[in-house]
Amino acid sequence: MKSFDGKVAVITGGASGLGKEFAIKAGKLGMRVLIADVQDDALEATRAELAGAGVDVRAFKCDVRKSEQVQALADLAMREFGAVHLMFNNAGVGSGGLIWENSDADWEWVLGVNLWGVIHGVRIFTRLMLEQARKDAAFEGHIVNTASMAGLLNAPAMGVYNVSKHAVVSLSETLYQDLKLVGAPIGASVLCPYFVPTGISQSHRNRPEDVKMTGAATPSQVAAQMLTVKAVESGKVTAHDVADITFDAIAKGQFYIYSHPAALGNVAERMQEIVNAANPGDPYRSTPHVGAALRSMMVSLRFGDWEKMRADAAPIRTEVFVEEQQVPAELEMDAMDAQCLHAVAYDALGNPIATGRLLPDGHIGRMAVRKRVRGTGVGAKVLNGLMQQAKKRGDQRVVLSSQTHAKDFYLKHGFTVVGAEFMEAGIPHVEMERLL
Ligand SMILES: NC(=O)c1ccc[n+]([C@@H]2O[C@H](COP(=O)([O-])OP(=O)(O)OC[C@H]3O[C@@H](n4cnc5c(N)ncnc54)[C@H](O)[C@@H]3O)[C@@H](O)[C@H]2O)c1
Numbered sequence: 001m002k003s004f005d006g007k008v009a010v011i012t013g014g015a016s017g018l019g020k021e022f023a024i025k026a027g028k029l030g031m032r033v034l035i036a037d038v039q040d041d042a043l044e045a046t047r048a049e050l051a052g053a054g055v056d057v058r059a060f061k062c063d064v065r066k067s068e069q070v071q072a073l074a075d076l077a078m079r080e081f082g083a084v085h086l087m088f089n090n091a092g093v094g095s096g097g098l099i100w101e102n103s104d105a106d107w108e109w110v111l112g113v114n115l116w117g118v119i120h121g122v123r124i125f126t127r128l129m130l131e132q133a134r135k136d137a138a139f140e141g142h143i144v145n146t147a148s149m150a151g152l153l154n155a156p157a158m159g160v161y162n163v164s165k166h167a168v169v170s171l172s173e174t175l176y177q178d179l180k181l182v183g184a185p186i187g188a189s190v191l192c193p194y195f196v197p198t199g200i201s202q203s204h205r206n207r208p209e210d211v212k213m214t215g216a217a218t219p220s221q222v223a224a225q226m227l228t229v230k231a232v233e234s235g236k237v238t239a240h241d242v243a244d245i246t247f248d249a250i251a252k253g254q255f256y257i258y259s260h261p262a263a264l265g266n267v268a269e270r271m272q273e274i275v276n277a278a279n280p281g282d283p284y285r286s287t288p289h290v291g292a293a294l295r296s297m298m299v300s301l302r303f304g305d306w307e308k309m310r311a312d313a314a315p316i317r318t319e320v321f322v323e324e325q326q327v328p329a330e331l332e333m334d335a336m337d338a339q340c341l342h343a344v345a346y347d348a349l350g351n352p353i354a355t356g357r358l359l360p361d362g363h364i365g366r367m368a369v370r371k372r373v374r375g376t377g378v379g380a381k382v383l384n385g386l387m388q389q390a391k392k393r394g395d396q397r398v399v400l401s402s403q404t405h406a407k408d409f410y411l412k413h414g415f416t417v418v419g420a421e422f423m424e425a426g427i428p429h430v431e432m433e434r435l436l
Pocket residue numbers: 012013014015016017018019036037038039042062063064065090091092093113146147148149192193194195196197198199200201202203206232
């Protein structure tokens with residue numbers, strides 16, 4: 001689908017997050033927009049915002065789990081606008097925890113919205129578009145289904161969501177093939193976002209009565225919910241960015257749409273395991289501290305140790321940024337008025353929890369890790385970040401001025417002790433060296 005101006009977009013889950021940004025983007029491109037959602041107040045607020053921006057917009061309360069309500073949405077689109085060119089089957093909800101602990105109601109709710117919502121949308125709107133194409137040889141349509149990276153991976157403690165999103169990937173890929181088979185002038189894409197700050201971690205706000213929670217949340221469900229909140233809230237790619245990426249992909253006729261292409265390494269590893277008939281690998285191989293924290297949180301929760309659980313959760317999704325910085329000699333004696341590299345690790349809420357600095361001569365100076373996250377691997381991440389950076393700038397070795405109490409830790413991370421006799425004698429600041 002190459003042009004958008006004057007055409008019609010229908011968006012489920014259009015009151016919030018990604019759906020709302022699709023609506024704003026569609027409006028900016030001159031499209032007429034129909035948003036559908038279960039949440040009344042958010043739906044009206046988004047409709048008013050779009051209308052205020054001059055968009056020709058309608059809003060419709062619709063529970064996508066229900067076939068007749070999705071049909072009513074399509075009827076309204078035809079009544080109001082006389083056509084539908086672009087359909088976003090985007091409404092979605094999440095639910096976590098160990099897969100055998102989810103209730104019937106959890107399955108019914110999540111599959112109802114995430115899978116049946118897309119099934120109804122595809123069945124009803126593809127037929128509608130084909131009908132339009134029969135009447136108008138110039139007709140061009142496109143359908144975008146929102147799945148997730150959870151549709152390509154299987155992270156633990158989010159099984160119901162994984163199942164729903166894998167099914168959406170399968171449904172979408174088949175839709176793409178079927179449309180090609182009959183030569184329909186309708187494109188199809190599947191959007192697989194990673195963590196993007198939206199309302200998704202609070203999706204229980206719209207959980208309907210007929211599938212309400214049947215008992216208290218289990219420890220694994222509480223832990224999964226905490227992790228999801230942190231991961232979603234600390235996402236750096238915005239819903240606005242995802243809308244831009246998605247519309248670019250639609251214009252190019254691109255099927256797979258990713259918000260975080262860097263995360264595809266995990267998908268490649270999974271695919272290789274499948275091809276090799278290898279057992280599923282460690283989902284936390286690149287972030288072992290997340291796996292350790294999840295396990296520890298579940299244990300802490302069982303014993304009602306909330307303080308420990310919060311501490312376990314803190315270093316999750318730590319990010320290390322290495323920045324070049326000029327440090328004036330008068331402020332830092334050992335900086336030699338030269339360019340230093342600084343690494344800062346942040347926790348999921350953006351609080352700095354560890355720092356390190358690499359001097360131009362390969363000396364790592366002033367590593368510091370906050371007390372509450374010591375022993376969780378954050379310091380090693382900072383060190384590794386700095387060492388990789390050293391390698392990039394062509395350093396041959398890294399030297400660390402070490403304190404005796406951290407000897408074991410540094411040895412474990414590949415450093416050799418220089419002047420072991422000082423170390424044995426308990427004299428601090430013995431140098432350690434690592435050849436890259
Ligand atoms: N945000 C992320 O990190 C992320 C990652 C991967 C996939 N996704 C997917 O993106 C899609 C959009 O979610 P979001 O992140 O914008 O979250 P969001 O909660 O901000 O928006 C989802 C919208 O869907 C609506 N909705 C819920 N149940 C509905 C129903 N039965 N019928 C109609 N509407 C309903 C909600 O009211 C809400 O307005 C979902 O399919 C979600 O699974 C999001």
